[in-house]
Amino acid sequence: GQNIDQPTEMTATEGAIVQINCTYQTSGFNGLFWYQQHAGEAPTFLSYNVLDGLEEKGRFSSFLSRSKGYSYLLLKELQMKDSASYLCAFMDSNYQLIWGAGTKLIIKP
Amino acid sequence: GAVVSQHPSRVICKSGTSVKIECRSLDFQATTMFWYRQFPKQSLMLMATSNEGSKATYEQGVEKDKFLINHASLTLSTLTVTSAHPEDSSFYICSARDGGTGHLTQHFGDGTRLSIL
Numbered sequence: 001g002q003n004i005d006q007p008t009e010m011t012a013t014e015g016a017i018v019q020i021n022c023t024y025q026t027s028g029f030n031g032l033f034w035y036q037q038h039a040g041e042a043p044t045f046l047s048y049n050v051l052d053g054l055e056e057k058g059r060f061s062s063f064l065s066r067s068k069g070y071s072y073l074l075l076k077e078l079q080m081k082d083s084a085s086y087l088c089a090f091m092d093s094n095y096q097l098i099w100g101a102g103t104k105l106i107i108k109p
Numbered sequence: 110g111a112v113v114s115q116h117p118s119r120v121i122c123k124s125g126t127s128v129k130i131e132c133r134s135l136d137f138q139a140t141t142m143f144w145y146r147q148f149p150k151q152s153l154m155l156m157a158t159s160n161e162g163s164k165a166t167y168e169q170g171v172e173k174d175k176f177l178i179n180h181a182s183l184t185l186s187t188l189t190v191t192s193a194h195p196e197d198s199s200f201y202i203c204s205a206r207d208g209g210t211g212h213l214t215q216h217f218g219d220g221t222r223l224s225i226l
Contacts, residue, residue, distance in 0.1 A: 031213060042115075042202045042217040043153070087152070091213055097143075101152040 002026045006088050006100040012078055013108055020073045020086050020103045028093020034062050034073045035087045037102065043087055046073070075105075083107045111137050113205050115218025123226055124195060130188045130221045132203030139205035142186040143215060144178060147200045159186045193225045 004024040012018040024032070031050035035043035049055055049064035049071060061074040073086055085102040092098055112135040120128050132142055142159040157167045157178050165178035177189040186205075190197055200222050204215040 033214070035217075040200075040222075042220040045214055045216065048214055095213065096158070097155075097215060099153050099155075 002092060002098055004088065004090060004098055004100045006086075006103045008101070009104045009106065011106045011108060012075075014078055014080060016078050017074065017076050018078060018105065020075075020088075020105065022071045022073070022088035022100055024069050024071070024088075024090045024098075024100075026069075026090060026092055026098070029066065030091040030093065030095055032062075032064055032071045033089045033091070033097065034071075035089070036084050037087055038084045046086075078107050080107050080109070111205075111207055111214075111216040113139075113203065113216045113218040115203050115221055117221060118219060119222045119224075121224045121226065122193065125192055126225075128190045128193055128223060130190075130201055130203070130223075132186045132188070132205065132218050134184045134205045134207075134216075137205075137207040138183040139186075139207065140183060141206045142180060143204045143206075144176075144186075144188050145202045145204065147202060147220075149200075153202070156188075190223065193223070195225045198223055198225045 006022045033048050034046040037043040047062035054063045059076045064071045085104050087102045089097040089099045114133045116131045140161050144156045145153045147153050155168050156171045157165045159165045159178050159180040161180050161183050167173050180186040200220050202220040204217045
């Protein structure tokens with residue numbers, strides 16, 4: 001079967017670093033996505049990993065290990081505006097996105 | 110970058126009304142568009158996948174006759190909520206994939222908040 005799991009909520013301090021983990025199980029895999037969603041708004045694309053390793057994009061980095069069914073999103077130099085939900089999703093063999101429930105990130109001053 | 114426009118952003122209407130939501134890809138051709146629904150504090154729920162020129166594929170539990178989807182062109186898909194009732198109140202979001210480049214990333218519209226009185 002297919003499933004995907006990420007923590008429900010995390011809290012971090014402004015200026016710090018936070019890592020949001022995502023684990024998944026699937027027989028067919030066409031990559032893993034991270035999206036950011038602020039309350040009441042639609043998701044915005046952050047990153048896409050299809051090969052193992054770390055992809056860095058400014059303050060945000062995303063890592064993938066296909067053999068472990070594991071990904072993380074790393075946010076550095078946290079800002080208050082980073083308070084949002086972070087959604088991970090993998091694309092299955094039918095090119096359909098399977099979404100996690102999202103991790104609500106709370107940034108404290 | 111890829112831009113998806115969704116309209117209207119907010120609808121408030123009486124029970125029994127039909128509501129049409131439009132989703133347009135502004136700078137790319139979207140052979141595939143997706144319609145999602147999201148209830149407060151819950152994750153995105155895929156309702157249907159819309160392919161240009163063919164019938165939409167609905168997810169299990171989604172009523173085809175209640176949520177009508179039309180994808181008549183490569184840049185426009187519409188979702189019509191027919192005879193809406195209060196339980197249909199939700200945040201509806203469309204997304205589109207750029208068929209021209211072959212990229213797999215879905216780009217989202219800004220969403221439509223539907224409130225049925």
